[in-house]
Amino acid sequence: MDDAINGLLRPKGIAIVGASDTPGKIGHTVVKKLIEGGYEDGIYPVNPKADEILGLKVYKSVLDIPGRVDAAAITVPAKFVYDVAKECGEKGVKGLIIITSGFSEVGEVELEEQIVDLAHSYGMRILGPNVVGTLSNTDKLNASFAPFLPLKGSASLVSQSGALLIAMDAITYTRRIGFDKMISIGNMSDLNFADMVNYLDNDDNTKCLTLYIEGLKDGRRFIDESRQASKPIVVLKSGVSEHGAAAAASHTGSLAGATKVYSAAFNQAGVIQATDLNDLFDCTLALSLQPPMRGENLLVITNGGGVGVLATDSAEQANVPLKFAPKDVQEELKLHMPAFGSAKNPVDLTGMADTDWYHDTVNFAFTHDWVDALVVLYCETAMTNPMEIAQSIYKAISETGIKDKPVTVSFVGGERCEEAMQWLVEHDIPAYNAPDLAVKAMGTLHDFARLQEVKGDTSYENKQADSKAAREIIAKVRSDGRTALTEIESKRIFKAYGLPVVSTELATSEDKAIKLAEANGYPVVLKIVSPDILHKSDAGGVKVNLKDEASVRAAYQEILKNAKAYKADADVHGIAVQHMAPWATEIIIGSINDATFGPTVMFGLGGIFVEVLKDVTFRVAPISKAEAAAMLDEIKSSPILDGVRGETARDKAALADVLAKYAFMVADLTDEVKESDANPVLVYEKGNGVMVVDARIILKDK
Ligand code: ADP
Numbered sequence: 047m048d049d050a051i052n053g054l055l056r057p058k059g060i061a062i063v064g065a066s067d068t069p070g071k072i073g074h075t076v077v078k079k080l081i082e083g084g085y086e087d088g089i090y091p092v093n094p095k096a097d098e099i100l101g102l103k104v105y106k107s108v109l110d111i112p113g114r115v116d117a118a119a120i121t122v123p124a125k126f127v128y129d130v131a132k133e134c135g136e137k138g139v140k141g142l143i144i145i146t147s148g149f150s151e152v153g154e155v156e157l158e159e160q161i162v163d164l165a166h167s168y169g170m171r172i173l174g175p176n177v178v179g180t181l182s183n184t185d186k187l188n189a190s191f192a193p194f195l196p197l198k199g200s201a202s203l204v205s206q207s208g209a210l211l212i213a214m215d216a217i218t219y220t221r222r223i224g225f226d227k228m229i230s231i232g233n234m235s236d237l238n239f240a241d242m243v244n245y246l247d248n249d250d251n252t253k254c255l256t257l258y259i260e261g262l263k264d265g266r267r268f269i270d271e272s273r274q275a276s277k278p279i280v281v282l283k284s285g286v287s288e289h290g291a292a293a294a295a296s297h298t299g300s301l302a303g304a305t306k307v308y309s310a311a312f313n314q315a316g317v318i319q320a321t322d323l324n325d326l327f328d329c330t331l332a333l334s335l336q337p338p339m340r341g342e343n344l345l346v347i348t349n350g351g352g353v354g355v356l357a358t359d360s361a362e363q364a365n366v367p368l369k370f371a372p373k374d375v376q377e378e379l380k381l382h383m384p385a386f387g388s389a390k391n392p393v394d395l396t397g398m399a400d401t402d403w404y405h406d407t408v409n410f411a412f413t414h415d416w417v418d419a420l421v422v423l424y425c426e427t428a429m430t431n432p433m434e435i436a437q438s439i440y441k442a443i444s445e446t447g448i449k450d451k452p453v454t455v456s457f458v459g460g461e462r463c464e465e466a467m468q469w470l471v472e473h474d475i476p477a478y479n480a481p482d483l484a485v486k487a488m489g490t491l492h493d494f495a496r497l498q499e500v501k502g503d504t505s506y507e508n509k510q511a512d513s514k515a516a517r518e519i520i521a522k523v524r525s526d527g528r529t530a531l532t533e534i535e536s537k538r539i540f541k542a543y544g545l546p547v548v549s550t551e552l553a554t555s556e557d558k559a560i561k562l563a564e565a566n567g568y569p570v571v572l573k574i575v576s577p578d579i580l581h582k583s584d585a586g587g588v589k590v591n592l593k594d595e596a597s598v599r600a601a602y603q604e605i606l607k608n609a610k611a612y613k614a615d616a617d618v619h620g621i622a623v624q625h626m627a628p629w630a631t632e633i634i635i636g637s638i639n640d641a642t643f644g645p646t647v648m649f650g651l652g653g654i655f656v657e658v659l660k661d662v663t664f665r666v667a668p669i670s671k672a673e674a675a676a677m678l679d680e681i682k683s684s685p686i687l688d689g690v691r692g693e694t695a696r697d698k699a700a701l702a703d704v705l706a707k708y709a710f711m712v713a714d715l716t717d718e719v720k721e722s723d724a725n726p727v728l729v730y731e732k733g734n735g736v737m738v739v740d741a742r743i744i745l746k747d748k
């Protein structure tokens with residue numbers, strides 16, 4: 047664990063530089079909140095013009111403080127922060143909590159960078175600037191202007207929005223969701239989300255990491271740290287709509303990347319994505335209190351048919367569909383319900399269910415091997431007391447001593463149900479006021495288990511890759527002063543990474559074209575080769591299915607004529623003669639160099655509808671073969687690859703292999719390649735492989 051970060055977030059001794067005696071000022075509020083929070087390791091207000099604030103001795107400078115000071119909360123105006131940071135460095139402070147705003151978020155980038163450099167030269171780390179502060183229940187530390195420490199618990203929050211942190215702090219009490227730490231991350235000039243994931247994963251008092259993200263600064267490090275983390279991470283990413291992205295940019299000065307790329311990256315990193323603020327809390331509640339759902343068998347126990355049906359519907363949506371329990375389980379359950387109850391799944395104890403029935407069925411079911419997870423539902427009835435039902439459920443669960451199976455609960459009813467659910471949450475059982483939420487929470491615990499498996503697979507080496515050969519081709523293109531590669535050059539690079547490309551040779555005369563066609567055998571395809579014509583068909587630069595010498599000669603002349611008409615000054619290298627690949631399912635593979643995550647691959651079904659349907663999926667490169675295979679199943683039109691309406695299944699194994707090799711290529715060449723695509727790639731019947739018929743690579747400007 048990083049000692050400086052630990053000193054910042056769990057300090058022994060804290061200075062408040064810019065402390066004030068004037069109520070309402072931030073420099074006053076922070077001192078007040080530290081006192082109210084009960085922090086015991088030394089609160090040191092610093093202000094050259096005051097003697098006492100809220101009963102505490104005030105120091106003229108950090109250097110005058112006699113004792114140990116690990117952290118300094120800085121509230122002085124931006125222009126004084128540099129000098130204050132220097133004094134903190136001299137004093138041996140470990141971390142700066144820069145609450146002051148007016149830095150990169152308003153364009154003052156240089157000042158912010160200077161302060162970071164200075165801090166690093168002293169071995170200090172920085173939270174912020176532009177933060178609310180940091181809170182820790184374990185340390186009774188409220189080093190912020192948030193009103194109070196959150197409800198005690200085992201989740202920890204990192205928020206890029208200060209206002210939202212304060213709001214969530216208050217919500218912890220109404221929703222009864224406990225947190226240990228709440229960290230405002232601000233401009234992330236130094237410490238960012240990747241650092242926080244690393245720190246909190248190693249923090250004994252944190253069981254679940256809850257993140258509110260507007261935009262990541264170092265996306266790849268975030269993925270790497272999250273992949274390595276063993277604790278659940280749940281994130282709410284804002285700025286998903288175009289309008290939202292603009293708001294996020296002006297808010298923190300960071301650029302929000304494309305939603306699809308973020309989603310892909312979170313998935314790869316094993317991070318759970320919440321859909322909204324309520325969902326973020328719902329997920330946090332389940333993930334901080336319960337173990338992952340490892341198997342596939344979810345049993346629902348209810349006293350009402352209606353909520354049972356609602357639960358069944360949401361179980362499908364949450365990827366934990368209900369199956370009937372085996373006969374022996376059903377028979378045992380029948381002993382604890384009236385004859386008109388149902389022992390299938392959901393198990394319906396009927397409205398007559400009392401505390402004993404709940405206790406006995408829950409206790410039996412939770413113990414049974416077939417049951418991997420349990421959702422218990424209750425509808426308020428006239429003859430039962432919700433609190434007693436809650437207590438009997440808790441008793442039934444805890445008597446089993448089982449700690450590796452998850453349980454969630456929903457009580458549907460009025461105030462008495464609310465109280466009962468609060469009691470359950472206080473006893474570590476996540477409770478929700480609607481059956482679908484309890485099931486969705488179980489789905490989240492199931493997702494967590496599945497994501498753990500995905501992120502464990504990091505086998506994306508490609509031993510066949512000839513990086514050197516690829517870089518020689520790129521060097522040649524650069525020496526021509528170009529960034530666009532021709533199809534022939536692009537295909538050579540693809541080949542260097544083991545991608546199956548259709549054989550393609552350059553002809554600079556009609557006779558050469560005939561020779562190449564004969565060597566290949568008819569039919570062939572002729573295409574224009576020019577770095578100035580990237581969309582060859584648009585320029586009339588592609589002629590397919592040429593079956594004899596005459597048609598090759600005609601096509602040769604026509605392509606040259608078309609190219610001239612399309613772009614008179616185009617630099618034409620010649621005409622490519624290609625093997626005519628038999629028709630098959632067309633797919634597209636492409637790559638971009640994302641501002642946040644770097645090389646990112648895309649996969650989708652090709653053909654003329656790709657632009658319209660936008661049925662594509664992304665991954666940050668490189669990817670394992672397993673991840674590549676998962677991509678194939680992610681798009682809506684994936685059944686086409688499995689064979690629909692009597693068509694035979696396509697060669698998905700070969701396609702996954704190509705996708706992984708492609709991702710390896712763009713990751714390996716990330717310093718050079720800006721974007722690329724293989725459009726189309728033809729996918730043949732199972733066992734017959736795939737073929738890249740068109741290739742494009744655009745280099746970064748240098
Ligand atoms: P561009 O995308 O630059 O217009 P392509 O090389 O993709 O040019 O060619 C256009 C279309 O011609 C392809 O989508 C494909 O259907 C077909 N085609 C191109 N090359 C071949 C080939 N070697 N074998 C079979 N079909 C081909």
Ligand code: MG
Nearest residue numbers: 725726740741
């Ligand atoms: Mg093409």
